[in-house]
Amino acid sequence: MTERIDGHTILIGLMAYPIRHSMSPMMHNNAFAKLGLNYAYLAFDITDDKLKAAVNAIRTLDMRGANISMPNKQKIIPYLDKLSPAAKLCGAVNTVVNDEGVLTGYTTDGTGFMRALADEGLNIQGKKMTLTGAGGAGTAIAIQAALDGTAEISLFNLHDTTWESAKRNVRIINQETNCQATLHGLEDKEDFKREIASSAIYCDSTGVGMKPLENLSLVEDPSWFHQDMIVFDTVYAPRTTKLMKVARQAGVKHVFNGLGMMLEQGAEAFKLWTGKEMPVAYIRDLLFK
Structure with missing residues (x-):
């Protein structure tokens, strides 16, 4: 240097x-x-x-x-x-x-997300994604995935300052793409569990799992996941987040942090x-x- x-x-x-x-x-x-x-x-x-x-x-x-x-x-x-x-x-x-x-x-976040999956030989075109978070990264991921052919996105968000952003994301996806997007309150855990179970990919784009929340995960129960799905945490520090640990306990085949x-x-x-x-x-x- x-x-x-x-x-x-x-x-x-x-x-x-x-x-x-x-x-x-x-x-x-x-x-x-x-x-x-x-x-x-x-x-x-x-x-x-x-x-x-x-x-x-x-x-x-x-x-x-x-x-x-x-x-x-x-x-x-x-x-x-x-x-x-x-x-x-x-x-x-x-x-x-x-x-x-x-x-x-x-x-470039949305493109980075899709390319990271492609680098692993994975394609979510025509499939369903459950996504948490509607901040900058979550918004870019949702819209890029919809533009690239993801069939359905279930977006979960807290009723906080980013709720209006989540509503906007769903509206834009439904108006501007062929993807079907729905908005759900993250407070409803049974609904959250059902949507993950029917998804090919679960992506957490929140800061949960990163300091000072490194010991937390929005999904704590491995039974929420199925083995053939993708679990993607946009956090990369720590390298192995709490969400990744839960997914691996469930035997999920494709578990990634945000490094890619x-x-x-x-x-x-x-x-x-x-x-x-x-x-x-x-x-x-x-x-x-």
């Missing part, structure tokens, strides 16, 4: 809270080094009260852009100049590109910033050691 950084090094940031657990700096900095690109990627703890100033800093410091994660994926939109069509549809941004002071928001999704969404962001393809095989070896 010290050999690459000089007066011409271009900065890219990661803005979220909490964020010190993130593997994105390791992923991107190793990719820059592998390709001999003069970029540096740093993580910044950015809470709500700092977000507007942080976005202005992208312009002021002439940063090439930034990744955006919880809790800022939707809150950042008013501070940007433009949105990609997918980001506009999702109402969420996880990647910002700075073109001479014009900030454009993109979303992080890699694939990162590869798309990398190309947006640099115009180059990330050396995905090389980075995958580093991430999955």
